[in-house]
Amino acid sequence: xxxxxxxxxxxxxxxxxxxxxxxxxxxxxxxxxxxxxxxxxxxxxxxxxxxxxxxxxxxxxxxxxxxxxxxxxxxxxxxxxxxxxxxxxxxxxxxxxxxxxxxxxxxxxxxxxxxxxxxxxxxxxxxxxxxxxxxxxxxxxxxxxxxxxxxxxxxxxxxxxxxxxxxxxxxxxxxxxxxxxxxxxxxxxxxxxxxxxxxxxxxxxxxxxxxxxxxxxxxxxxxxxxxxxxxxxxxxxxxxxxxxxxxxxxxxxxxxxxxxxxxxxxxxxxxxxxxxxxxxxxxxxxxxxxxxxxxxxxxxxxxxxxxxxxxxxxxxxxxxxxxxxxxxxxxxxxxxxxxxxxxxxxxxxxxxxxxxxxxxxxxxxxxxxxxxxxxxxxxxxxxxxxxxxxxxxxxxxxxxxxxxxxxxxxxxxxxxxxxxxxxxxxxxxxxxxxxxxxxxxxxxxxxxxxxxxxxxxxxxxxxxxxxxxxxxxxxxxxxxxxxxxxxxxxxxxxxxxxxxxxxxxxxxxxxxxxxxxxxxxxxxxxxxxxxxxxxxxxxxxxxxxxxxxxxxxxxxxxxxxxxxxxxxxxxxxxxxxxxxxxxxxxxxxxxxxxxxxxxxxxxxxxxxxxxxxxxxxxxxxxxxxxxxxxxxxxxxxxxxxxxxxxxxxxxxxxxxx
Numbered sequence: 290x291x292x293x294x295x296x297x298x299x300x301x302x303x304x305x306x307x308x309x310x311x312x313x314x315x316x317x318x319x320x321x322x323x324x325x326x327x328x329x330x331x332x333x334x335x336x337x338x339x340x341x342x343x344x345x346x347x348x349x350x351x352x353x354x355x356x357x358x359x360x361x362x363x364x365x366x367x368x369x370x371x372x373x374x375x376x377x378x379x380x381x382x383x384x385x386x387x388x389x390x391x392x393x394x395x396x397x398x399x400x401x402x403x404x405x406x407x408x409x410x411x412x413x414x415x416x417x418x419x420x421x422x423x424x425x426x427x428x429x430x431x432x433x434x435x436x437x438x439x440x441x442x443x444x445x446x447x448x449x450x451x452x453x454x455x456x457x458x459x460x461x462x463x464x465x466x467x468x469x470x471x472x473x474x475x476x477x478x479x480x481x482x483x484x485x486x487x488x489x490x491x492x493x494x495x496x497x498x499x500x501x502x503x504x505x506x507x508x509x510x511x512x513x514x515x516x517x518x519x520x521x522x523x524x525x526x527x528x529x530x531x532x533x534x535x536x537x538x539x540x541x542x543x544x545x546x547x548x549x550x551x552x553x554x555x556x557x558x559x560x561x562x563x564x565x566x567x568x569x570x571x572x573x574x575x576x577x578x579x580x581x582x583x584x585x586x587x588x589x590x591x592x593x594x595x596x597x598x599x600x601x602x603x604x605x606x607x608x609x610x611x612x613x614x615x616x617x618x619x620x621x622x623x624x625x626x627x628x629x630x631x632x633x634x635x636x637x638x639x640x641x642x643x644x645x646x647x648x649x650x651x652x653x654x655x656x657x658x659x660x661x662x663x664x665x666x667x668x669x670x671x672x673x674x675x676x677x678x679x680x681x682x683x684x685x686x687x688x689x690x691x692x693x694x695x696x697x698x699x700x701x702x703x704x705x706x707x708x709x710x711x712x713x714x715x716x717x718x719x720x721x722x723x724x725x726x727x728x729x730x731x732x733x734x735x736x737x738x739x740x741x742x743x744x745x746x747x748x749x750x751x752x753x754x755x756x757x758x759x760x761x762x763x764x765x766x767x768x769x770x771x772x773x774x775x776x777x778x779x780x781x782x783x784x785x786x787x788x789x790x791x792x793x794x795x796x797x798x799x800x801x802x803x804x805x806x807x808x809x810x811x812x813x814x815x816x817x818x819x820x821x822x823x824x825x826x827x828x829x830x831x832x833x834x835x836x837x838x839x840x841x842x843x844x845x846x847x848x849x850x851x852x853x854x855x856x857x858x859x860x861x862x863x864x865x866x867x868x869x870x871x872x873x874x875x876x877x878x879x880x881x882x883x884x885x886x887x888x889x890x891x892x893x894x895x896x897x898x899x900x901x902x903x904x905x906x907x908x909x910x911x912x913x914x915x916x917x918x919x920x921x922x923x924x925x926x927x928x929x930x931x932x933x934x935x936x937x938x939x940x941x942x943x944x945x946x
Contacts, residue, residue, distance in 0.1 A: 375446030379406055383414045395428045461523035465558050466566040468574045469516035472551040472582035492542055493550065500535045504528065522558065533585045536598045551583035559590030579736030581751040594738050596902060615748045616766035622746060623655045626704035626727060630695055632662035632717040634710040636669045636858055639820065640755045641709040643784030646777050647760035648706045649688055654771035660688050662695045662717045670827060671859030675780060675820045682776055692718035699724045709756040711749065712739045731759055735901060737910040754800040757784030761803040778812040783820050790866065794914065827860060834864040834879060841933060846874045849929050850881035858889055865893040876900060880928050887919045888928045906935045
């Protein structure tokens with residue numbers, strides 16, 4: 290009880306004073322009785338006055354407490370019944386036992402007493418069982434913040450509808466910047482006369498202006514192939530719900546060369562300044578173009594990226610000029626470095642090995658020490674025959690080193706060349722990335738969110754069939770003294786043949802040019818076939834995987850290995866390829882456990898289904914028709930269930946993201 294509510298009594302120190310006074314009075318009476326008499330009368334009067342005063346205070350305080358108690362009780366009743374806060378008492382079976390009158394405004398019924406808490410929200414009971422202290426629920430048009438007191442079986446509900454509306458208004462009105470790029474405008478208009486160019490420009494501008502007008506977007510053309518768009522978050526949400534149909538509208542604009550014109554969007558969003566939004570938009574556009582174009586990349590201030598589009602296979606847009614410029618830049622970087630360290634991805638395939646050998650030849654052509662990083666404990670059976678053939682060549686094999694040796698060899702002046710991947714988590718030895726400031730990335734996969742930080746040079750061409758093809762073109766512009774042996778050129782050709790499935794997938798005219806160059810350098814196609822041969826037991830194991838496949842939805846084959854049955858990434862990739870050759874199959878997914886404890890998924894499609902975006906939802910990546918992922922801390926069953934959920938979302942969304 291507060292001190293002011295306690296019954297007052299004469300203070301203890303006052304009684305001590307009186308006691309001392311009596312003792313002194315006794316001495317005075319003993320020596321001066323007249324003075325003692327006077328002092329006695331004074332002390333008696335003082336005590337009488339003090340007692341009377343204190344009694345008056347007690348009476349006043351008791352009256353105050355009585356009045357205050359009544360007022361507090363009255364205010365409590367008024368507050369409980371009239372305060373603008375909902376209060377609910379519920380029973381053990383989550384039935385409403387009592388609710389204050391304020392709760393009536395949230396219900397169309399006369400009373401909610403006696404009804405289940407589900408009358409408020411369908412999932413509030415489960416949230417109470419989870420011991421959550423606070424939840425937000427929606428009752429009709431009201432947004433309620435709900436405080437849960439489970440022990441007391443009590444709910445406090447605060448109406449936050451106005452605050453939510455203000456917050457949504459703030460979010461919806463945030464500025465969004467977008468950079469729109471005509472992917473292949475330069476290639477399409479090359480050789481056109483002014484009249485034809487003007488016609489194309491007029492058509493594109495008309496489509497985009499109509500689109501901008503329909504959605505209330507400010508659009509400004511800044512160059513022949515670039516537009517700037519300013520919109521709000523609310524407009525962007527509407528565009529996302531429509532899956533950016535403008536991509537399809539422009540793609541249908543077929544030119545005289547029978548080549549579709551495509552768009553790429555880079556969009557920056559978030560509560561940041563306009564310069565930062567511009568940087569996010571440009572970064573998003575670079576990411577969209579790095580993934581092959583014909584898509585939308587949306588990046589927020591946290592770095593998270595969302596993708597839409599990317600439904601078509603990227604067309605070959607590389608030029609000899611770019612290959613020559615990159616090759617010259619590579620030559621200068623190699624010459625300026627102390628040594629060259631080359632590595633591919635974990636469990637390297639023939640493309641990674643072949644491309645690594647090609648970069649080794651570039652270093653040797655420029656008279657620089659070089660080495661290829663290869664983990665002997667991470668060699669898949671799919672490349673075992675190639676490695677065995679390399680081991681027979683003592684000189685070539687001497688350039689292969691372990692990751693441990695590479696860490697001891699690398700210095701800050703070394704040039705690190707990463708081939709066939711751009712993800713730090715997938716490289717052969719991630720620690721090497723931090724040991725030098727000079728890193729080159731050469732890859733043919735579509736760019737993902739995860740990317741090697743601050744590379745010195747990036748040569749990413751998703752239009753190329755393989756990294757081996759890119760490296761072969763770089764070799765053509767190196768010093769003339771460069772000489773490829775039969776085995777070296779065969780390794781590069783094997784990388785191209787494997788990644789193109791013997792020139793049937795992702796094959797452009799430049800692919801055949803690269804293959805022709807390697808064949809002229811002595812590449813042995815018979816030896817490539819030897820590399821690609823497989824053991825009978827591997828064939829049987831792959832057949833067992835195919836046998837376990839089932840059809841999910843229309844034309845999607847999903848195969849999952851038995852628990853504890855471990856397959857390498859090459860085998861499950863081959864199984865996915867084989868399933869795709871079956872009649873009626875438009876996409877295939879093969880799931881199995883890996884020797885590193887993770888669960889691997891290999892995905893293939895004929896192009897109608899974008900397996901890349903499906904695998905990206907599972908932290909993987911790849912191409913529209915060829916992708917994969919690896920999942921940690923999961924099981925075959927859980928991986929399959931997750932895959933099916935993502936496939937359902939893919940189709941229910943009506944478009945690929």
